[in-house]
Amino acid sequence: MSDWADYRQDRQIRGLQEEVNAAYDYADRRSRTLQSKLSEVQGTLERRIDRLSRSFDAFVELSDLRMELAAFDRESAIRAETRRLLRAVADPPRLDLADCPGYWLGPAAEALHALLRGDEVAAESHAAEATSRDEERTTLFLTLALAMAGRHALVTPWLARALPPLGTTVTQVQRLLWTACAEGVFGETGRSHIEQRLAEFVDGLPAEAATAEGGRWREKIASEGSGRAETSWLPRVLQSEAALTEPPAYAARLTRLRARIEETLPAAEPPAETADTVPEEFGALLTRLVDEGSADEAPLLARARELRQIIENGTATPPKAWDDPEGETRDLLRGDMFEQSTPARRLLALRAGRRWIAAAAGDLAEKASHRPPERLRVRVGGYHLSIGPDGPESTAETEAGVDAEYATNPLAERAGLILAIAGIVLLAVTIPLGLGALPVLPAVVAVGGAILWLTQRHARRVAAEAAVREKARITREAGQITEAIREHRSRYETLATSAAKDRDAILAIVA
Structure with missing residues (x-):
């Protein structure tokens, strides 16, 4: 009974110990979970406190800035009047503008008002004053505002000044006007x-740069499809022969180039000259121009906008300036032609890059018309054969x-035959003599020689049959290659004629 009582007591103790360990494990897991959640809460609180701190600092700084900006009351009044004018371009209201020396927006708004009313003399006077203060902003302002008003007849001279000859790099506003x-x-x-601007840019490229750009256009044309489908019917051994596979590939690229050009033409009709076609970016850019402020005021206004972003969003992400670089002119032009772009931009790129297109078309047509060689040296079954349309040479x-x-x-x-014969002879000699076990040796020699002879004879026959099969296979593959070469040569004339037609069609379009 004592042993049974001890056993029960030990079992109870072990059960209690397991419960204690389970409780410890549960407490440890809960502790880690709470620590993780506490860290998240602490991080969130820190971020919120940091954001509140930044927002408070920005609010304080913005209050100080407003005090400084209060000194620019005349500039602010000019902007308010300009916004009122832009909201009513269909029926321009009377302006109440007091001049602010050095600020371009006042006379620019007066010039726009005069243009909208048809007073060319006053418009010329005010525009001259505005351009003397800031020509770039004035011309851009009048270009955008007149376009928004639908006054296309008036916008032409300002567009020519807002979009001057293009340089190596295009700004955001130049790209917007380009598009x-x-x-x-x-x-x-x-x-x-x-x-005209793009033609001037292309014609003004140095010879080396123009040649390099022509090479990039050819690379773009070559990258559109591999042309392997045109020669997939060839036997595998011929698909690595450039003399056979490259001309069809060049012809396929030329056909795709023609299709791209032809599908561009009918889809590029200019839209109607209505205000509905004016991009939304025009209004946004016009607002940014007006809100920039004068030269002395602009840094304060820009900082005020950043502070308002910090207060509202917690961070400040300043917008890109309208005169920031948009990209390389050559890259944009090439992208309009070969990448995702509207048909109108593709047509413009086609006309600007016509000499590169023409050169690429001529090069592709020439390569597609290369006559296939009379004979090809190909590897068949590990052996080199010279094969032509009439079959292997030898x-x-x-x-x-x-x-x-x-x-x-x-x-x-x-050796096996000799051993077999020798064993038989010795066996015939030793048996009549009655020499006991001595005839066993000639018998072993005879049997061994016979086995060697039969084995080698069978191996020779098997090898001869394999050689016959190999020759037949080589002959069969050579025949297939011959037929493929003959078929390829028969397709050559059609290929060359098609390539010439594609080239002529492309040249007729880009000429």
Whole structure:
């Protein structure tokens, strides 16, 4: 009974110990979970406190800035009047503008008001004053405002000044006007203007740069499809022969280039000259121009906008300036032609890069018209054969090589035959003499020789049959290659004619 009582007590103790351990594990897990949640809460609180701190500092600084900006009351009044004018361009209201020396927006708004009313004399006077203060902003302001008002006849001279000859790099606003001209926002006059600017840029490239750019256009054309489908019917051994596979690939690229050009033409009709076609970016950019402020005021206004962003969003992400670089002119032009772009921009790029397109089309047509060689040296079954449309030049050397590869050594077969005969002779001699076990040796020699002879004879026959099969396979593959070469040559004339037609069609479009 004592042992049973001890056993029960030990079992209870172990059960209690397990419960204690489980309680410890549960407490440890809960502790880690609470610590993790506490860290998250602490991090969130720290971020919130940091954001509140930044927002409070920004609010204090913004209050100080407002005090400084209060000194620019005349500039602020000019902006308010300009906004009122822009909201009513259809029926321009009377302006109440007091001049602010050095600030371009006042006379620019007066020039816009006069243009909208048809007073050319006053418009010229005010525009001259505004451009003397800031020509770039004035011309851009009048270009955008007149386009928003739908006054296409008045916007032409300002567009020419807002979009001057293009340099190596294009700014954001130049790219915006470039795209708008291509899309017909400024009518046919705007489209002709940007086309002229791009033609001047391309014609003004140094010879080395123009050659390099032509190479990039050819690379883009070559990258659109591999052309392998045109030669997938060839036997595998011929698909690595550039003389056979490259001309069809070049012809396929030329066909795709023609299709790209032809599908661009009918879809590029200019839209109607209405205000509905004006991009939304025009209004946003016009607002940014007006809100920039004068030269002394602009840094304060920019900082005030940053502070308001901090207060509202916690961070400040200043917008890109309208005169920041948008990209390289050549890259943008090439992208319009070969990447995702509107048909109108693609048409403009096509006309600007016509000489590169023409050169690429001529090069592709020439390469597609290369006559295939009379004979090809190909590897068939490990042997080189010279094959043409009339078949292999000679198979004697190949057959000799196959025979040599599958040939067996006759010495072993002869040795087996000799041993078999010698064993039989010795056996015939020793048996009549009654020499006991001595005839066993000649018998072993005879049997061994016979086995060697039969084995080698069978191996020779198997090798001969394999050689016959190999020759037949080589002959069959050579026949397939011959037929493929003959078929390829028959397709050559059609390929060359098609490539010439594609080239002529492309040249007729880009000429």
